[in-house]
Amino acid sequence: MAEINFIVILLIATVTAATPLMLASLGELVAERSGVLNLGVEGMMLVGASVAFAVAASSGSLLLGTVCGALAGALMSLVFAFLTLSCMANQVATGLALTIFGIGVSAYIGSGFTGVSLEVSGPLVVPFISDVTILGTFLLGLEPLTYVTIVLFFCVRWFLYKSRPGLMLRAVGDVPDAAHAIGFSVLGVRYLAVMFGGAMAGVAGAFLSVYYTPVWVENMTAGRGWIAVALVVFAAWNPTRIMFGALLFGGVTILQFHIQSANLGIPTQFLTMLPYAATIAVLVIISSDRARILLNTPASLAVPFRP
Amino acid sequence: MKVIYGVARPDAGTILWEGKPEVVGSPAYARRLGIGMVFQHFSVFPALTVLENILLLSPKGTRRQELAARISELSQEYGLPVNPDATVGMLSVGERQRVEIVRCLLQEPKLLILDEPTSVLTPQAIQELFVMLTRLADAGHSILYISHKLHEIRQLCDTATILRHGKVVATVDPRQETDASLAHHMLGTLVPSLSKGTSAESGAQRLIVESLSRRAETVHGVDLENINLTVFGGEILGIAGITGNGQAELLEAVSGEWQSPSARNVCIDGTAAARLGVTRRRRLGLVYIPEERLGQGSVPGMSLVKNGLLTVQVGKFVRWGVIRMDAVRQFASKCIEEFDVRPATYAISAEALSGGNLQKFIVGRELLQAPGVVVAAQPTWGLDVGAAQSIRQILLKLRASGVAILVISEDLDELLELCDRIAVMANGRISEARAVGETSIAEIGRLMSGEHEPVPANAAGA
Numbered sequence: 001m002a003e004i005n006f007i008v009i010l011l012i013a014t015v016t017a018a019t020p021l022m023l024a025s026l027g028e029l030v031a032e033r034s035g036v037l038n039l040g041v042e043g044m045m046l047v048g049a050s051v052a053f054a055v056a057a058s059s060g061s062l063l064l065g066t067v068c069g070a071l072a073g074a075l076m077s078l079v080f081a082f083l084t085l086s087c088m089a090n091q092v093a094t095g096l097a098l099t100i101f102g103i104g105v106s107a108y109i110g111s112g113f114t115g116v117s118l119e120v121s122g123p124l125v126v127p128f129i130s131d132v133t134i135l136g137t138f139l140l141g142l143e144p145l146t147y148v149t150i151v152l153f154f155c156v157r158w159f160l161y162k163s164r165p166g167l168m169l170r171a172v173g174d175v176p177d178a179a180h181a182i183g184f185s186v187l188g189v190r191y192l193a194v195m196f197g198g199a200m201a202g203v204a205g206a207f208l209s210v211y212y213t214p215v216w217v218e219n220m221t222a223g224r225g226w227i228a229v230a231l232v233v234f235a236a237w238n239p240t241r242i243m244f245g246a247l248l249f250g251g252v253t254i255l256q257f258h259i260q261s262a263n264l265g266i267p268t269q270f271l272t273m274l275p276y277a278a279t280i281a282v283l284v285i286i287s288s289d290r291a292r293i294l295l296n297t298p299a300s301l302a303v304p305f306r307p
Numbered sequence: 308m309k310v311i312y313g314v315a316r317p318d319a320g321t322i323l324w325e326g327k328p329e330v331v332g333s334p335a336y337a338r339r340l341g342i343g344m345v346f347q348h349f350s351v352f353p354a355l356t357v358l359e360n361i362l363l364l365s366p367k368g369t370r371r372q373e374l375a376a377r378i379s380e381l382s383q384e385y386g387l388p389v390n391p392d393a394t395v396g397m398l399s400v401g402e403r404q405r406v407e408i409v410r411c412l413l414q415e416p417k418l419l420i421l422d423e424p425t426s427v428l429t430p431q432a433i434q435e436l437f438v439m440l441t442r443l444a445d446a447g448h449s450i451l452y453i454s455h456k457l458h459e460i461r462q463l464c465d466t467a468t469i470l471r472h473g474k475v476v477a478t479v480d481p482r483q484e485t486d487a488s489l490a491h492h493m494l495g496t497l498v499p500s501l502s503k504g505t506s507a508e509s510g511a512q513r514l515i516v517e518s519l520s521r522r523a524e525t526v527h528g529v530d531l532e533n534i535n536l537t538v539f540g541g542e543i544l545g546i547a548g549i550t551g552n553g554q555a556e557l558l559e560a561v562s563g564e565w566q567s568p569s570a571r572n573v574c575i576d577g578t579a580a581a582r583l584g585v586t587r588r589r590r591l592g593l594v595y596i597p598e599e600r601l602g603q604g605s606v607p608g609m610s611l612v613k614n615g616l617l618t619v620q621v622g623k624f625v626r627w628g629v630i631r632m633d634a635v636r637q638f639a640s641k642c643i644e645e646f647d648v649r650p651a652t653y654a655i656s657a658e659a660l661s662g663g664n665l666q667k668f669i670v671g672r673e674l675l676q677a678p679g680v681v682v683a684a685q686p687t688w689g690l691d692v693g694a695a696q697s698i699r700q701i702l703l704k705l706r707a708s709g710v711a712i713l714v715i716s717e718d719l720d721e722l723l724e725l726c727d728r729i730a731v732m733a734n735g736r737i738s739e740a741r742a743v744g745e746t747s748i749a750e751i752g753r754l755m756s757g758e759h760e761p762v763p764a765n766a767a768g769a
Contacts, residue, residue: 170355175353178350183338299354
């Protein structure tokens with residue numbers, strides 16, 4: 001029984017550690033499918049994290065904090081969208097600038113909150129499920145936001161592949177000129193997609209600062225935003241693969257925590273690096289089918305559209 | 308046409324639709340009015356499936372299964388076979404156009420605009436398309452048919468308006484005209500008719516493809532099965548067939564983009580070359596004029612000077628590891644001059660040229676390298692009559708000098724006019740090459756639809 005409990009705890013930790021990556025990557029996936037490459041995910045996550053923490057610490061409401069984190073992320077992406085879509089600035093350069101901007105802004109917003117800790121609410125009580133031992137322990141241990149993330153994954157997948165607006169979005173990312181000729185608003189679709197990506201990155205940041213480690217630390221996303229961008233590319237713009245990659249990242253993160261605590265004499269810096277390296281390596285291998293990648297790549301990714 | 312379909316706006320003038328002046332502000336509005344259009348430069352989405360492409364233009368709430376059923380129904384009715392679940396990016400140019408035509412017909416338009424629709428059809432399928440168009444016209448639909456194939460216009464249309472450089476030059480009853488008189492209106496001058504000249508009859512086997520087989524690498528690719536062909540010096544061998552029957556795969560195998568494991572599959576002037584890369588085959592005297600002019604034949608954003616350098620053996624223009632720009636410029640100028648590229652400036656980027664002028668430049672660039680074997684894919688696709696004719700004339704001149712030329716084209720008239728012998732590709736196989744005089748359009752058409760082998764009931768289409 002003890003072993004089973006240990007495994008369940010590991011699983012909970014894995015899924016929880018993977019949640020911010022899932023959120024940020026799914027958001028970036030939608031933006032990239034519409035043909036916009038936003039490299040500012042890291043910055044948007046940081047701003048989301050700091051705003052969410054500040055609001056949650058001031059108001060006492062975690063939910064309000066999370067919502068504000070999402071809004072902050074969306075606002076950041078709106079700036080990006082305006083610069084790249086309306087002013088046709090280079091997407092790569094603008095995205096990099098957005099990240100640097102986000103690092104600074106988040107440090108400023110969070111400066112008054114260093115050392116503050118949040119009161120964490122008790123675990124979610126779901127009737128019926130709580131009675132089933134193992135499954136119950138697993139499901140109970142997850143954060144509510146993780147459930148939301150999993151639901152969002154199915155929503156995004158359904159939206160992209162089954163719904164008409166999703167079809168439109170993919171068409172816009174593929175051949176914007178033809179989409180324009182049919183009569184779609186290319187810029188409108190892209191604005192919405194980029195802002196969805198920003199909101200998701202904001203929530204991802206909020207998850208880190210409000211639920212995962214309920215403290216604010218400068219630069220606390222530690223490159224997860226970059227991994228989210230890489231994940232989208234290496235997962236060949238496929239939502240299911242993104243989820244797999246995020247879980248892998250979460251799993252290796254938890255694993256290296258345990259190795260660290262086991263004191264095997266491996267430098268901690270090396271262990272901290274492991275999740276990033278492992279995620280990239282595995283995704284590169286599973287996505288080495290060139291024809292498939294080409295087929296999935298949004299053809300107009302990072303190409304400005306002039307109506 | 309773009310104005311009628313709402314893609315571009317007129318600077319002046321009005322459009323009368325069913326007696327009322329209309330401002331067609333958007334393609335969606337045009338579709339609501341009942342105007343459907345099949346573009347020459349396709350407006351399909353490569354990353355989406357055929358079904359999704361069509362779904363995008365269907366009214367909201369259309370169910371996927373119903374639409375799929377209607378697509379197969381329609382495509383069978385008109386002999387335009389398309390697989391609704393195929394990803395468009397995997398389809399050939401011809402198949403993509405088929406998707407466009409089907410997409411248009413599904414909207415049951417009152418006015419159907421077709422821009423050069425027949426270039427991808429077999430002769431039989433063209434006749435069926437004409438029957439279908441006539442049927443649509445009889446049922447009260449209007450059809451605006453844009454083509455440079457004059458005999459099609461004469462056969463199909465009730466009235467013809469001839470445009471030259473954006474101006475209406477004549478409106479005629481095409482049934483009363485001849486090809487020559489229509490061409491005269493179009494060009495303002497008389498079309499230079501092709502003078503075929505005599506072939507050099509060197510008789511040497513310059514390009515041999517021998518028992519070449521290849522598995523398809525993409526989901527919708529075609530397997531090549533035991534391809535054999537020989538092109539003699541001083542001869543033009545044509546390969547007819549609808550795009551997507553293995554031509555792309557064969558071209559890659561001949562040009563060197565794909566290398567066969569067995570070296571004797573392709574021989575260039577007696578050298579087994581099937582395992583050599585593109586550059587080494589070029590050194591053997593093979594040049595390749597690809598179908599895609601922008602992107603494969605040239606780099607769109609680069610000037611003609613730089614594009615001129617791309618396929619030329621670099622050694623000629625490099626000294627001490629530095630490109631001798633003056634020599635490259637000279638080469639580009641020579642190419643522009645000899646092949647009458649307009650505007651006659653080498654500083655212009657490839658994408659700024661018209662299709663015909665760019666093709667002349669690409670052909671010129673290759674021919675100035677004194678090739679022994681020329682492989683040309685759809686050399687006149689999408690060109691106007693004048694440009695197409697000059698490309699053909701260049702190829703004929705080359706033939707007279709003893710070069711072996713392989714032309715792959717969907718334009719059967721072109722092949723019949725140009726070639727000494729014609730073979731037909733269907734389903735990844737090739738028929739035996741026949742001398743042009745000993746074959747007929749009907750026979751080629753039968754071969755094109757794959758009738759020399761057992762075919763499933765509805766796959767033949769035409």
